[in-house]
Amino acid sequence: MAGWVLLDVNGTLTELEPIGAPWARPELGPAVLEHAVRTAMVEALLGPTARPFSEHIRAAIEVLIADAGLDASPVGEAVAATAALPARPDAAEALAMLVAAGKGLVALTNSGARAGQATLEACGLATYVEQVLGVDSVSSFKLQAAPIRVRVRAARVGGQRSRGHVDRDAHLGFGRRR
Numbered sequence: 001m002a003g004w005v006l007l008d009v010n011g012t013l014t015e016l017e018p019i020g021a022p023w024a025r026p027e028l029g030p031a032v033l034e035h036a037v038r039t040a041m042v043e044a045l046l047g048p049t050a051r052p053f054s055e056h057i058r059a060a061i062e063v064l065i066a067d068a069g070l071d072a073s074p075v076g077e078a079v080a081a082t083a084a085l086p087a088r089p090d091a092a093e094a095l096a097m098l099v100a101a102g103k104g105l106v107a108l109t110n111s112g113a114r115a116g117q118a119t120l121e122a123c124g125l126a127t128y129v130e131q132v133l134g135v136d137s138v139s140s141f142k143l144q145a146a147p148i149r150v151r152v153r154a155a156r157v158g159g160q161r162s163r164g165h166v167d168r169d170a171h172l173g174f175g176r177r178r
Contacts, residue, residue, distance in 0.1 A: 003102075003103055003104070004103065004104045004105075004106055005098055005103045005104070005105050005106070006106050006107075006108055007095075007105060007106070007107050007108065007129075008107075008108055008109070009107050009108070009109040009111070009116050009119055009120065009132075010033055010082075010085065010109065010110070010111070010119065011030065011033050012088075013087060013088060013091050013095075013107070013120070013123070013125055014085035014086065014087055014088065014091075014119060014123055015029070015085055015086050015087070015088055016029030016030045016032070016033055016085065017029045017030075018081040018084070018085060018086065019032050019033075019061070019078050019081050019082060019085075020032075020078070021077075021078070021081060022074030022077045022078050022081075023065065023068075023070050023071070023074065023078075025068070025070070028061075028064060028065070028068075028078075031060075031064055032057060032060045032061050032064060032078075033057075033060075035060035035063065035064060036053065036056035036057045036059070036060040036110075037056075037110060039056050039059065039060065040053055040056045040110060043056075052111075052112060053109075053110040053111045053112070053115075053135065054079070054082070054111065054115065056110075057079065057082055058075070058079050061075055061078050061079060062075060083115070083118065083119065083122065084119075084122045084123075085119060085122070085123060086123050087123040087124055087125050091123075091125060092124060092125060092128070095125060095128035095129075096128065098128075099128055104130050105128055105129045105130055106129065106130060106131045106132075106133060107120060107129045107131070107132045107133070108133050108134075109132065109133070109134050109135075110134070110135055111134055111135070112134040112135065112136040113132045113133060113134035113136055114134070115134065116132040116133075116134050117132045120132065
């Protein structure tokens with residue numbers, strides 16, 4: 001194995017626009033994720049993380065649609081969309097290239113590992129990823145510290161404890177960059 005590549009799931013490997021589809025507002029998807037990550041980070045800084053990330057997503061949807069004066073009745077539909085986000089257009093090709101180059105792929109997600117795995121399966125990318133690490137395996141939201149470092153404590157990658165560095169300004173160049 002020529003090394004490991006750590007990849008974020010939601011918003012990096014998947015499209016977020018379907019979250020805003022019930023209101024025909026695709027821009028809501030990225031805004032929802034950003035809002036949910038912020039509230040999860042605040043919660044993590046204030047104490048042990050008690051709520052699953054899906055609750056932060058639901059709350060973010062509710063706040064953003066209320067701020068926009070939109071109908072709240074499709075909130076459940078938007079939340080359901082988060083479990084079936086499509087892969088970015090070139091994600092499968094990019095992941096296949098990394099695997100062909102001998103890289104092991106590990107997905108990181110603010111969701112639990114099972115939810116992250118389910119998202120990857122739903123969008124057809126699970127076959128490329130060797131392991132999914134969620135907040136449940138590291139007991140912290142992954143972007144909590146600055147600089148943004150992830151210390152994988154409970155999970156083991158390739159049989160060894162690993163440290164990963166996540167650079168939120170680095171992009172693999174596939175899909176659309178917003």
